Amino acid sequence: MDDIDAMFSDLLGEMDLLTQSLGVETLPPEPPSSSSKENNFSMGFADMNVESLNELEENDLDALMADLMADLNDTEEKLAAELGGQKEAEAPHPDLPPASHGLSFYPESSLSTPTSPERGPNTFSAPLADSPAPILSPPTLPQHAKLSMEEIEAQMKADKIKLALEKLKEAKVKKLVVKVVMHDGSSKTLMVDERQTVRDVLDNLFEKTHCDCNVDWSLSETNPELQLERGFEDHENLVDPLSAWTRDSENKVLFQERPDKYEVFKNPQNFYLWKKDKKTIKDMKDRDKELLVEENFCGTSIIVPDLEGVLYLREDGKKSWKQRLFLLRASGIYYVPKGKSKTSRDLVCFVQFDNVNVYYGKEFKNKYKAPTDFCFVLKHPQIQKESQYIKYLCCDDAWTMNLWVTGIRIAKYGKSLYENYKTSMKKAAITTAWTNRTAGTTSIPSTPSPTTKAKASGQANGHAPQPPAEPVAKVGNAPPPPPPMLPTQILPPPPPDPVLPPPPPPQATKKSPPATSVPRQLPSLPTSFPPLPTSMANLPPPPPSLSQDDSSESPPDFLPPPPPTLGFGPGAGSLPPPPPVSFLPPPPPDPGFPLPPPPPDPAFCPVTNRDSLPAPPPRQSNIGAGAPPPPPPPPSASAGLQSTPSVRRTGPPPPKRTTPPLAAPGGGDFMSELAKAMAKKRGNQ
């Protein structure tokens, strides 16, 4: 616990510095008094070593803050849900202090209301015992319950400990703030948690940009010091390689199209039949290409292209490059020693792929006096500076280099590569279907007709077509097409705000990545996007085209228009605004405003909770905090729209506001329980 606290205060210091250096009174961190809850994000923030915070622009910071808060709230809400159920059951329990204790400005009433449907397994206990023989409960239950009150208490205690432990686990999830350099040179900052794969992040970026989602889009890292570049594979966890970067690293993450990424599946003959004459390769029929892919990737074992050829190897510590005959096998790269034959048993292993990644080298002719600029490098991902453990190879031409790098990737990643490709194709096909469908429409697209849906899904399932011939950019100012939604809105939609990391599941963390990735693979609604009619019933009307333009002018962020209500500092109007979530949860930032925020009108909260209506009511309560009047329709519309898809997952802002008090005392309680339990356990040992 101590180091968490220490970390947290570190973070606060860092944040303070940051806000000062920016000279803007942006969002300050949560007051430390708001308890262990914030550990969730403080842990994440403490890991923010990827880039120095100073580099962050203000809007980045806002977005980040939104991320963090949303993330935090998300977790809390889930816990609150569980706890709420529990709380109802054990209202008179003395161990749990009233939630409003110490933090009275949060409405207490909202604590239990949103969560009652999600009662824990222990809800049968006390209240039920008194009820007149409910059909569901066996007749013996009251008696039993009375007899075992102590057991039940113990059980509750145990459950609470469990909850606390889950929270701890959740807090352990590592998060990084990553600045991604876009293809146009601009950059975008996102928060990535360690469970997210590159695929997740790409999907996230697809939502944030107007790119065509074709399979070539990839994330790659550059290392300027070593002049290296590597495209991440879609199945990799992005946080892993980034964690290897040094604190002062100038490495960058790029979001760009890399035709080499899946070239092997588009033109497998170039890799598997490279020995054949050029004409045969060029005239390859599509059916034959498919067969070739099938042959090499769909069998019980992945077949690695049998590459062999003379490459230049940079001698250890010397500046010379020496030629050797290298062979690629599934088990590694080998070379033929002098005076030996090419037979397998004579080969000498040059490198195996378990612990190394393959990188393209840039301008090695200059840097290392390489014979050509077509170089690739094999090194442990942790190595960031020049070292004898880096292996440098040089090829005669780009073609050969591509052959080898791709071959090594196939050997290293095997089937995952093909799975990644298939996932990418599905993604691209869905997007294509939508682009094609909505290219003509200029008005706000409505729910897709069933036929289109069928078509889209058909394409997604079968052999996906090639990426669209016409880029999305041509669509101009038309809003991005809504991705095909699930037939009904009953299913929880994908996370609405792409910046959000997937909501941390409350339990079974091991299982969680697949679980979260499922909705991620589905196309999710871009935030600026009008909602589908089904969910629109009780919502404000869609935003006027003005706000549409506004958001499409700054497409990368999909940020809603600035919320004038808060009036942060000087730049609030002109700067790209923070997403709506960000202006709700954090306590008033203004240091010159010492008063604690007055409690929002309690009358609103139950309503918002019950109806899951988003922004408007609480914002009004914010007005009470002394802020300027709420903005007219556009922002409210977009804010409302934004949260609609998220109703189930992230929840509307009001509960977020109300969760801290719940979590604070509750969490504190857990912590002490946990401490006790741990002490007891140690005692037992």
Next chain:
Amino acid sequence: LPLSLSLSLSLSMAVWDLSVTVEDLGADAPPITVSVTSDLHIGGVILKLVEKSQVKRDWSDHALWWEQKQQWLLRTAWTLEKCGIQADAGLIFMAQHKSLRLGLPNGLTLRLRACFSGPVFRTVLGICKMLNIRRPEELSLLRPVEEKKKKKDKDLSEELHDLTEVPLTSVSRPCLYNGMPAHFADSLQTEKVYKMLSVSQPAPAPEAIAKLYRPASVVDKAHIHSRWLDSSRSLMQQGVQENDRLWLRFKYYCFHDLEPKYDVVRLTQMYEQARWAILLEDIDCTEEEMLLFGAIQYHINKLSLLEPQTMTSSPAMDDLDSALQGLEVKLDGAESSPQDMLENLTAPELNDYLKIFRPKRLTLKGYKQYWFKFKDASISYYKSKEESLGEPIQQINLKGCEAAPDVNVAGQKFCIKLLIPAPEGMNEVYLRCENEEQYSRWMAACRLASKGKSLADRLFQSEVQSILSFLAMQQTNPNTHTDDSMSINTHSLVSPRYSKKYKVKQLTPRILEAYQNVAQLSLTDALLRFLQIWQALPDFGISFVVVRFKGSRKDEVLGIAPNRLIRIDLGVGDVVKTWRYNNMRQWNVNWDIRQVAIEFDGNVNMAFSCVTADCKIVHEFIGGYIFMSTRSREQSDTLNEELFHKLTGGHEAL
């Protein structure tokens, strides 16, 4: 003309004597003679024969074999005249199913009753059904390599496994009983046979491997492929006698639809065939690959000994994987009690005095003793135990590191060599432990940490055990008693070439090193991994035949692979050219001059005659692979036998 007509008419109506040898009466018994007319059909002959023999038994499996013409008379409705049988035909009345000694891929011999009358393809179908091997079209029979019998026959000892008692009719029942097909569950003896089929065999003694025949060249390998039986003809027709020895092997190297749940025997035998192919250098691999193969063999051996039930009782243990996953969920999920979770969070640690040596720090001091603490995935060290509450001298994070053993049991040297990645490169660190026990714990911890796992991982104990057992292998001192089943001579895991090249104590640490990467695999996964690595070898699945190409004056080698034909220079061993079946237009065999001619897209033609094997074998290989490639497209599970014969039969099929 009328004369001859009347003559034949009178002849056909005439009654004549046909004598038939009844095999079951014994070799000395005289043939039974029955009176027949030429228009009597075969079924009638058999009826008369049975009546006359006066033996009461089930004759339903019996049929007439025409010795002189080497053919079965299986069409019972055909008349003697239609079959062309006259009084001088030497017919033998015998059972169609006879006992056969079948050499299995695992090297053991099984006696069973196989069909001698149907085409070999059918025979293999029957055998596989009895052995519970799916996809029988991938297997076939071949004549064994003659064994050098220098010493007195040891063959008798190998006749341990017998399935001849299993009634043929019972095999059709597909139901499982006690985790095995019902026909194996009938007796203890057959249960043992099933275990032999479904569990991989323990590692052979290195001497045994060395004694076995190893092909030394491509030509040797080509000769093996001349031994395949003709799938279109029966065993009898190919001169196979009762109780002869034949090998059952996977012939076509494209394994369709491998499903561990149903393919226990198939998977095991496939592994055995692969293992022996590696051990006998039938397929070439590099040293690194050989060591990895050795490590997986070791792992499979160990698992097969420890839990022989996992494979046999397949329905219960269906999915070891899913069971393990369930366990993981339990450990992680909400179902676990707070105590469990506490246990997970309060990870155990290791604390010991160890010696450390960092060769890069140009100190001459060598190993220096510190108090070491292993927690989570990192090692911290302190001046002494007392100071271990304060700041460590250094903390080393082991995630992503390489941990290699540097051990000499005889010299009581137990070092762990760590290569720890850092931005500047790899840092070399040596940790020296006092004894085996300490070493195995720290080594296991380092291994797990390198993969990002903590000591709390359930693999820790098994990792410790496997390190200890590997150390035991190096133990030259026989005084220390170790579990026999665990101590495998590492020489039995590699081919004789490497047995000669390395001593056991050199080989063992290297296999142990490779073993790290496979130690977590379940038995099924280990088998699959072995097969995958085998299949990923460049030479995998190539069957060689020495041929003479049309227009060429020298012998060359034709390699027949699942997807292509390869022309290989006999002298140098280089690939001269490859042709893919995808581009094949047609292939023809001129049975008179025994020449195979193939036409590919773009008017590419080639023709060759076969030197080491009959051209029927080559024809069957090509047709067989094309048949195999049709399977994936048609989803049905039924075997298109007719198509197989069409593609492989040659002139007999037409």
